[in-house]
Amino acid sequence: MQSSAANRVGMALYILFLMVPIYWLINLSFKTNPDILASLSFWPQHPTLENYQKIFIDPDWHASFLNSISYVLINTVISVAVALPAAYAFSRYRFVGDKPLFFWLLSNLMAPPAVYAMPFFNLYSAVGLFDSIWAVALAHCLFNVPLAVWILEGFISGVPREIDETAMIDGYSFPRFFIKIFLPLIANGIGVAAFFCFMFSWVEQLLATTLTTVDAKPIAGMMSRAYSAAGLDWGLLSAAGVLTMIPGAIVIWFVRNHIAKGFALGRV
Amino acid sequence: MTDNRVWDNRAWFFVLPVMVFVLFSSLLPMMTVVNYSVQDTMGQNNFFWNGAGWFANLLDSSTEAGQRFQGALLRNLIFSFVILAIEVPLGIAVSLCIPKRGWQVGAVLVVIALPLLIPYNVVGVIWQLFTRTDVGLLGASLNALHIPFDTRQDATSAWFTIVIMDVWHWSSMVALLCYAGLKAIPDAYYQAARIDGASRWAVFANIEFPKLRKVLVIGMLLRFMGSFMIYTEPFVVTGGGPGESTSFLSIDLVKTALGQVDLGNGAAMSLVYNLITLTVCWIFFTYTTHADQRKDA
Known part of the structure; x- marks a missing residue:
């Protein structure tokens, strides 16, 4: 056309x-x-450039950007690493309870973060992780682990299982086959899954602000400072907003050639 | 899940890490909610059994909690349907307008994907700044044209702002999903249609739309769920107001559970809320697995 x-x-x-x-x-x-x-x-x-200057010279703003990026990266690594073997299992094997388990995972992807805000607050306070980047990174696993499983399962199902069988006949052990042969084959899928995990962890703010107070304050927490008793600091708020768009724009630029396939989550 | 899979229960070992994470971040917190939902407290951590009392409250529209919950539920359902009715057709239309080849493809994809990667609170800030009557382009222009518009005072303006904000934020996702579906159509189909002299509409109805059906189901599910659990964006723009006119389920829940620390009502709300999303998810899941089976047969 x-x-x-x-x-x-x-x-x-x-x-x-x-x-x-x-x-x-x-x-x-x-x-x-x-x-x-x-x-x-x-x-x-x-x-x-006054508004940007205020942000660039204030260590609190640096810390909040760093906090946000850190929990997003930790979360992305954990989600993809944990999801890979599970996605392989769902794609290649049938086992007791596979369908209910897959549904249960998928349902977590759809769970409203607001429902989890209060119990997460209790849970992470109880285990002593409250107000740390780990609390947010783990909390975002709630939806990112199922998402990664879902995406990777689609991509793995696109790889013919004859490849697995041939490798076994050639005498590869399973871990060696998985790392040396299989992972390179689904490299695109891993990239797409990582992109989506990054995206959903980067944009989510309700859990991120509920689970942090001072030390691990994310950007959203910092931005609420612009709403002070003295009125709104419009310029500062806008400058901070512009800066938060940059990481997303960079990430999209890197995956632009895979966006089309990626958004179909490997299942067209 | 394709069904030439081998039966092997050792696959559970592969699933184990995921199980650990999801048990910790889903089942364990859910148990706290269930716990609160059947108890009442007089403070000082003294809890006593309240049975189905909180749930009865929610379902009874004569109580304050029931009225609030049912109001929020109704508003949220209306919002979700409005969102689907706008974003799905718009997304399809946009996907058909994406250039087919050349350098523009990458550029257009990057530009339209941009709103998807903006943190939710910043999306709220963007629209707050854009629609305010004092510093916002849209708000001030509408007022200059003598169209009454004030997101903070007038419920119609607030709804208009939130709907258009969501359309701005998420239509691109539907468009990108559809674009992925369109890319999977072989060129030969289009050539055959051209030889047959098919109209543009016939090409869409007979070639493109059938291919889009599967991605559209995913897109509709994601958009329904996204709009059904929306929190940060409307909260930044309207704070749920004016009055309660834009306080959707999540906003109301956070207000109840974290704001007023009304644990009983909050927990009961959470469970009913979760049950609704679970039901929709189940319908989707059975639909797609059946569709897969039909395709494989």
């Missing part, structure tokens, strides 16, 4: 719809608060 003019116009309108609110955020981030309140304008009248 050739892309027609109507398609181009449609896509341009959709992208405009997506970009205008983001543009407004970027616009505000380069203005001072008096400027923001004085008048509406499409570009900063007195462009300033």
